[in-house]
Amino acid sequence: MKKILSLLICFSVFVSCVAQNKVVVEATKNAKPKLVVGIVVDQMRYDYLTRFESKFGTGGFKRMMSQGFNCKNNHFNYVPTYTGPGHASVYTGTTPKYHGIISNNWYSREQKSSVYCVQDDAVESVGTKSKAGKMSPNRMLTTSFADENRLFTQMRGKTIGIAIKDRGAILPAGHTANTAYWFHGKDEGVWITSSFYRTDLPKWVNDFNASDKAASYFKTWDTFYPIESYTESGEDLNDFEGGFKGKETATFPYDLNQLKEENGGYDVLRPTAFGNSLTMDFALAAIAGESLGKDNHTDVLTISFSSTDYVGHNFGVNSKEIQDTYIRLDKDLERLFSYLDANVGENEYTVFLTADHGAVNVPAYLKSAKIPAGYLDYNDRKKRFQQFLTEAYGTTDIVENVSNNQIFFNKAKLKELGLDIHKVEQALVDEQISYPNIAKVYTATTMNSTNYTTGIETLLQNGFNQKRSGDVIVVDDIAHIAYSRTGSTHGSGLNYDTHVPLLFFGKGIRQGETFKKTVIPDIAPTISALLGISFPNGATGDVLGFVID
Known part of the structure; x- marks a missing residue:
């Protein structure tokens, strides 16, 4: 009887040790890096x-x-x-719509100037x-x-x-x-x-x-x-x-x-x-x-x-x-x-x-290989756009800034002139889409009111921050960039x-x-x-x- 009891105790200890070792092995296996x-x-x-x-x-x-x-x-x-x-x-697990870093530099409505994404004059x-x-x-x-x-x-x-x-x-x-x-x-x-x-x-x-x-x-x-x-x-x-x-x-x-x-x-x-x-x-x-x-x-x-x-x-x-x-x-x-x-x-x-x-x-290389591509003339766009603003509204002051393919309104000027912001948005869309090498144009109102699930529109919406982004967004033609004739960009x-x-x-x-x-x-x-x-x-x-x- 004592021998059986001893064997049972030994077996119990053995099972306990195996269980403990299993826990240790599992803990080691599941440990964090x-x-x-x-x-x-x-x-x-x-x-x-x-x-x-x-x-x-x-x-x-x-x-x-x-x-x-x-x-x-x-x-x-x-x-x-x-x-x-x-x-x-990459590190926040979200897009500019939420983390707010909408570009490397962007126009700040509050500061009335361009700001850099990590600039901090307080340090x-x-x-x-x-x-x-x-x-x-x-x-x-x-x-x-x-x-x-x-x-x-x-x-x-x-x-x-x-x-x-x-x-x-x-x-x-x-x-x-x-x-x-x-x-x-x-x-x-x-x-x-x-x-x-x-x-x-x-x-x-x-x-x-x-x-x-x-x-x-x-x-x-x-x-x-x-x-x-x-x-x-x-x-x-x-x-x-x-x-x-x-x-x-x-x-x-x-x-x-x-x-x-x-x-x-x-x-x-x-x-x-x-x-x-x-x-x-x-x-x-x-x-x-x-x-x-x-x-x-x-x-x-x-x-x-x-x-x-x-x-x-x-x-x-x-x-x-x-x-x-x-x-x-x-x-x-x-x-x-x-x-x-x-x-x-x-x-x-x-x-x-x-x-x-x-x-x-x-x-330039793509063009040499007969693939559609080219370079954008922003100066020509600017001249045409300013001429349009002057003819349509009597002033260019209703636009405060153009950068990052976005147009920012001077909302105080729009109010002063009694202009409806939504009508001006649509007028600018109709104007911009007529320019060479512009593929699509969207308004902030569209970004805020329409839920896109596919295509470039979804990407634009995920990059659109209601407080920091512009009032009109322009999309250029495929493989067309505003850059030097040498080197690549993105x-x-x-x-x-x-x-x-x-x-x-x-x-x-x-x-x-x-x-x-x-x-x-x-x-x-x-x-x-x-x-x-x-x-x-x-x-x-x-x-x-x-x-x-």
Whole structure:
């Protein structure tokens, strides 16, 4: 009997231990990542993943695609597709309609002037005597998922934002970030912040700035692989690229040390692949300096690679320069993942990668290939419009501002003249639609009163903020831009601007891919669900449950 009792006790202890071990295993399996790294590649079209894939190594983009989840039909669901709105939308889980970042710059009715999306004259620069640090997220109206993580962890989880562009660092990090850092070039070449976050730079940032790491990139930029192997891009010498002052042709190689004096000093690094490498250097220093991913409170690191945008604007989406930039970015991503494996743990971090917008092929190049495209003459439009206003209303003063393809009324003047705003709206629609290369025109009244569910109208509505947007909205013809004859730009609601990568990778992420349509505002709710935290307070996106393991 004693033997049976003893056996029962042993069995009971065994079952208890198994149960406890199962709980421990499940708890470990379901534990949150120690670090979330959000990566936005500025001006990255989706097809860069596929077009340059044969030149990528196995540890960067391909590692994310093979070990993580690839959303192949990911789009922006609003216009305009610019950097400020893009970064805000990725991290807030909503569109400019709600987060309020309607462009990089926009006309403020209250201030009667143009404002910059992260401009804040109430704060001071930290790390420079210039005004480059007078920035904050004050104009973003909603929280980011990084904000919600800070609130959830009682501010124990850190948030650090990093980008060469100030808006690329500030908007993703949100309102509660420990700090956001951006690069101030010119004759300084330092990483800076603002008094919104702190009053001085931490030692690790001062050490990095003192290391002359930025100056080390004043060297020759040549192709990573032999240029003749770059068959996925156009000819190196062509008529569609800008280049650098002081160099006759926009062709490899580029001696940046020689070119820096005529191209803004340290700012010469921005439109080169080395700007991304410098950003990665600083991001790795931040992980170490801030001890990110070292405790049980999830930290958030936001990294935006701005140089891809500068290179695209300068050289275009079909250039050898853009291909080399992505080949080198792939190497930098591999460097990041290897560092995270070693210093945070191979299954202890989660990464997502997307873009803030795509870009159109250089219209001059498209025209040479017999594809409809062209350039807009805004000066001619302005002359015709002012003539119309004078003839129809006796004055041009009823219009206060024209910017970002929007017309802002002077409502006090309309009232003074006894004009019906709705009739004037419609008159302007009828006038504008008659101009060359204008495809569609809509009124604010239409945006506020009609619920669109498909087409460009839906995108316009998602980008329309009732308080900040204009009274009449103009849509230009496909592949027609107001830009120089060289280089690429963006901003439309067309596929070349809206279709961007979305890769998830790391802890809690399934391996797979989908052609199911996803949209940018889905990212923040998905990461929030992974972390078990509240969604950003204005989020309108859906949780992509199929990517979560």
